[in-house]
Amino acid sequence: MVVQESMSVQKKLEILSDAAKYDVACTSSGINRKGNGKGMGNSIAAGICHTFSADGRCVSLLKVLYTNECIFDCKYCINRSSNDIVRASFTPQEIAELTMEFYRRNYIEGLFLSSGIIISPNHTMELLLEALRLLREVHHFNGYIHCKAIPGADPVLIELLGWYTDRMSVNLELPTAESLKDLAPHKNRKNILKPIRQIQLGRRGHREFLGLPDYKIQQPRLSGPEAGDSDITEIIASDGRMIPFRNRSPVKRNFVPAGQSTQMIIGATKESDYQIMSVAEALYDNFDLKRVFYSAFTNVNRDERLPSTEAGPPLLREHRLYQADWLIRFYGFKTMELLDEQRPNFNVVLDPKCDWALRHLELFPVEVNRADYYTLLRVPGIGTNSAGRIIMARKSAVIDFNDLKRLGVVLKRAVYFITCSGRTMYPIRLEEDFITRQLVALKDQVPQGIDRGVTYRQLSLFDDVNFQPDSRIKMQQAFV
Amino acid sequence: MKHIYLCDNSIDGIFTAIYQAWASRYGHTNIKIEEKSEGSSYSNMELFAEYIPVITEPSLAKKVAKSIKEKISAETFEMVCRVALSDFEGKADLIYRFLILGFAAGCGITEQISNVVVNRMFRINKNVNNEAHHLLGFIRFSEQSNGLLISVIHPRNNVLTIVTPHFADRLPNEKFMIYDENRKLAAFHIPGNSWVIAQVPELERKTLEEFPAYEDEYRALWQTFFEHIAIKERINPRLQRGNLPLRFRGDMTEFHNVR
DSSP, X not given: OEEOSSOOHHHHHHHHHHHHTTOOOOOOOSOOBOOOSSSBOOBOTTOOOOEEOTTSOEEOSEEEESBOOOSXXXXXXXXXXXXXXXXXXXXXXXXXXXXXXXXXXXXOSEEEEEOOOOSOHHHHHHHHHHHHXXXXXXXXXXXXXXXXXXXXXXXXXXXXXXXXXXXXXXXXXXXXXXXXXXXXXXXXXXXXXXXXXXXXXXXXXHHHHHTOOOOSOOOOOOSSXXXXXXXXXXXXXXXXXXXXXXXXXXXXXXXXXXXXXXXXXXXXXXXXXXXXXXXXXXXXXXXXXXXXXXXXXXXTTOOTTXXXXXXXXXXXXXXXXXXXXHHHHHSOOOHHHHOOSSSOSOOSSSOHHHHHHHHTGGGOOEEXXXXXXXXXXXXXXXXXXXXXXXXHHTXXXXXXXXXXXXXXXXXXXXXXXEEBTTBOSSOOOOOHHHHXXXXXXXXXXXXXXXXXXXXXXXXXXXXXXXXXXXXXXXXXXXXX | OXXXXXXXXXXXXXXXXXXXXXXXXSOGGGEEEEEOOSSSOOOOOOSSEEEEEOOOOHHHHHHHHHHIIIIIOHHHHHHHHHHHTSOOTTHHHHHHHHHXXXXXXXXXXXXXXXXXXXXXXXXXXXXXXXXXXXXXXXXXXXXXXTSOEEEEEOOSSOOHHHHHHHHHHHOTTOOEEEEETTTTXXXXXXXXXXXXXXXXXXXXXXXXXXXXXOOOXXXXXXXXXXXXXXXXXXXXXXXXXXXXXXXXXXXXXXXXXXX
16 A cells, blocks of 8 residues: 655546545536625536546546545445555545636536545544545535445544535445445445435424425335345334434534435346336435435456456446336336336346336236326327426327327337327337337337447458458447 | 508517508408518518518507507516517518407407417427527636626527526626627616616627637636536436537527637
């Protein structure tokens, strides 16, 4: 391990952005805030992407670690204590200045600060807190701040941090307690869920204090798969023993106004998609989370005890999980409808909604001119936007297939499942095999760029693929 | 015979033409409104048509704006303005057709999105909004030695009026200029004052080239960050191109001579 005392900011930024890149959730959404006319900054609820890195992911916030030194030894993590890598730490001043200067030039929407654990969780949290305090109180920064809460830190520190941030997140890391014990022996699932619960209750308490409505209607507990999740039930039950919450902020701000999120690593352990989605759904239901992020596992440490990702991280699986996540949050689906014990994993060639529709052909076709919003949402090829537009447009006119295309419905998928004024677009057999064949043939079932290995290339007379590695690359470039 | 009103490519120009066309009583089917296309001279004249040049009159334009707000809705007025700022050819005539429907239907017109005219308005409106939203993120300022922040952009639509308020709100204590090189328009903001947009034809390419040449340490830091935030195992240029089209990259710091 190399600890260098006098390192340039340039070098530190290199190391600490490299170390932070595996964190997902670079979003700046969830809060509308006008500028205050004095300090710098405002915020827009839709979020703003400032650039897209070479891997195609949105860069919205300055995503860095405070330090990559860490006392923990989580097997999947590049910063684990047993790795021999260059270690670096920012100072609170450096973080504050970088953020302000980047923000002025409109490079970023705010700061996303996370950290390895240096000395102890409490010590680390104090350093993060100092950086945020400088930003908010000395530089009067009014932009977006997303900060990780360190599990195991004192609840008082977690609450204090909440007053300075817009969004907080605690990483769940792995879906179940067993795999967490295997791969992150220093972490404890209850210690992770506790701050999540604390932040949730803090937000509720503060909203009540402000007289804001409780936007989330409490649904009766499902007797679904999460009922078996003893950690969640236990944390929920222990409400009374949470620390007292102050309704007074040290700064004139709201408590975590943009809500909290979490993330899970996908593909490092043996959990099925069904288990993962059940955990995600339980988190949405019980902890008012804004987002659960899924991160395809990359074996950065080339650790032999973990699955190899030589062929690339499981991006398609990650994609399917996000699709299902959307179905749960915006489309009124439940995990149990999409997956079950018998079919615990998502279909590789079909998206979860098409897959569901094909198993429920008895519900189709849907009459576009009469179906209600949630029925329309169940049709493959109709999303929240186009369903809203259909409802709007049919107030004044009868809709036909040409209109649907103009309203943004993806007809090549929807056509098998809908009628307009009682007619399908052309004679269609409502038959599972036939429709499956048609849908699988569509190119959009597997997203761009993650179809490595299944792409086809035109054979060429000049294809000397095995001849010389150099000429092969040149050849490919010539063809692109 | 067809009567073609040839108007300035501005909100006021289009509104003036709409007022005059409406008042002429030639009948809506015999009227067409054309905006002078950007940059090049008008060369696509129709035969067997009478061309009527329209001189922009703010007082008439104001009347049209008032009627839209009162007889249709304020929301519709904003939508019409955004379409008038777009680079869509034939937008003046489209707005005219839309208003014929709108004055008949009232505020419900924006809901009739299966109608061809309304749908086209809706799409152009969305396109302008999208580009404006993209630019909120993609605009890059570079700092001059005197503290002035300068940004040069090349948008398809005339979105300067839409994006500037956002930056004035965000950076109240900064002097900044956003320059739309395609239209030779610049937005200026000075702390304590509200922002203005002015035509600056005399801003020469040469003066402009001195702007990005100014290097400060944060440009290099940003390029470092941008380079290191990508995960090598997930490199996906197609996805990147879909999210960040190439046309924006010329004006963005992180794509300038990355080492």
